[in-house]
Amino acid sequence: METVDVVVIGMGPGGEALAGRLAEAGLSVVGLDHRLVGGECPYWGCIPSKMMIRASGLLAEARRVPGMAGEAEVRPDWAPVARRIREEATDDWDDRAAVERFEGKGGRFVRGTGRLTGPRTVAVDDGRSGEFTAERAIVVNAGTSPLVPDIPGLAGTPFWTNREALEAVEVPESLAVLGGGPIGLELAQMFARFGCRVTILEAGDRVLKVEEPEASEVLDQVLAADGVAVRTGVKLSGVRHEGGGFQLDLGDDTLGAERLLVATGRRTDLAALGVDRIGLDPDARYIPVDGRLRAAPGVWAVGDITGKGAFTHVSMYQAKIVGDDILGLPVHEAEYHGLPRVTFTDPEIGAAGVTEHQARERGLRVATGYSALPSSSRGFIHKAGNEGFIKLVADADAGVLVGATSAGPSGGEVLSGLAVAVHARVPLERLATMMYAYPTFHRAIEDALNHLG
């Protein structure tokens, strides 16, 4: 048993930043991770997936040249993408640089699995087994893993999760994507643009069901144009892998595909983390936290495991608050009412705050405003690839926006102003009386404000 100031279990984006900051502040910090320092985002998530999407976006833009700027012959090549992910993004899934960065700040890294054994103690299984007492804080940043549904025949087949998909060295000839959430959609469109025949199989009645229905409609339209087949209301009842491919039993018919990507959500394992030792329910999905991310006396949690939004920016935002709290600095408690998020399809679907449905469920007197990008000046100029819209959701009594969606080219960037408006509760009157630069996509915000009702 060794005594230190802080133990961080799991070095995802938030845990890595926090552990480094606390070590730089002079605390003795042990950071534990049984995989790679940095977590899912840099190795199997945001960064490599957005590099792939950047490449597929270039292909899509080149294919828009005919009729607008001459001729372009597009011959996709996956090799530079796979190479970039190995050489620039993941260092071939080697975290040496991140470990050294942390150690350079004075931290101590242990590659192993951490488990709470009490309110101040963490057992580490690193092949030797040891235990740390954390005098000041334990921080849990253990993240999530792919959730694989219990479908007959699926277990034991060489299906992909996000991890295998982002390590792909070749583009499959055909791909079935189980799940039409952000992971499934981003990767489906991206692989299709590299010449793969893609089918999305979504159990719900629309893709990206957590966002506005108008976003799902735009995605249906653009995915069809990319040659992606989208099937909703699907129940996959059996999986077989034979002759180098998958046979998927869909009740009425069978779908064949070279590869199967399972993108049906994420799961946590609180029992394995020993949360019962700090008085929490091991069968719960998330660790309950207060505004300072405190889960129990002396224990904080950050990231996906708190259930406040499975995004890197949530993890980083929470880590800053926890750092302030542990260091005894003034704390601005976490607020999620303006939660921004972007699904990096083309068009990007940016959103902040609540959807219209969520606002109505809260019993608000809701007003909405909508403006289609193709009919805006900028959309008219842009032409090919101009799909998208702005949708605003207002609390009519309070006179503020409680939600907004910005779908379109650079929809995630256009979101910025809307995220400020929702976060800072800027009065509608102020938004409606400001200037919006001409001719930008974000001018559609003004048009949507004019249509609020």
Ligand SMILES: Cc1cc2nc3c(=O)[nH]c(=O)nc-3n(C[C@H](O)[C@H](O)[C@H](O)COP(=O)(O)OP(=O)(O)OC[C@H]3O[C@@H](n4cnc5c(N)ncnc54)[C@H](O)[C@@H]3O)c2cc1C
């Ligand atoms: C394909 C994909 C694309 C994504 N794209 C985006 C995006 O564009 N933008 C965005 O904001 N988010 C995106 N996300 C989500 C983002 O990756 C996560 O929200 C982000 O990684 C934050 O997670 P986290 O901090 O909870 O920890 P994680 O990144 O999940 O890391 C947790 C770490 O804890 C370790 N660990 C777990 N249990 C233990 C234990 N008991 N002991 C020791 N170590 C342990 C794991 O090995 C891991 O390294 C994407 C995710 C995926 C899968």
Ligand SMILES: NC(=O)c1ccc[n+]([C@@H]2O[C@H](COP(=O)([O-])OP(=O)(O)OC[C@H]3O[C@@H](n4cnc5c(N)ncnc54)[C@H](O)[C@@H]3O)[C@@H](O)[C@H]2O)c1
């Ligand atoms: N751009 C981004 O910020 C980004 C990108 C990727 C992932 N993420 C994060 O990662 C999280 C996980 O993403 P995800 O797409 O795996 O999960 P998700 O939970 O968001 O979506 C999963 C989808 O799979 C469907 N589904 C579930 N079981 C099914 C089944 N048996 N058959 C068919 N469909 C089924 C669900 O109805 C849902 O639409 C996201 O919620 C998001 O927070 C973020």
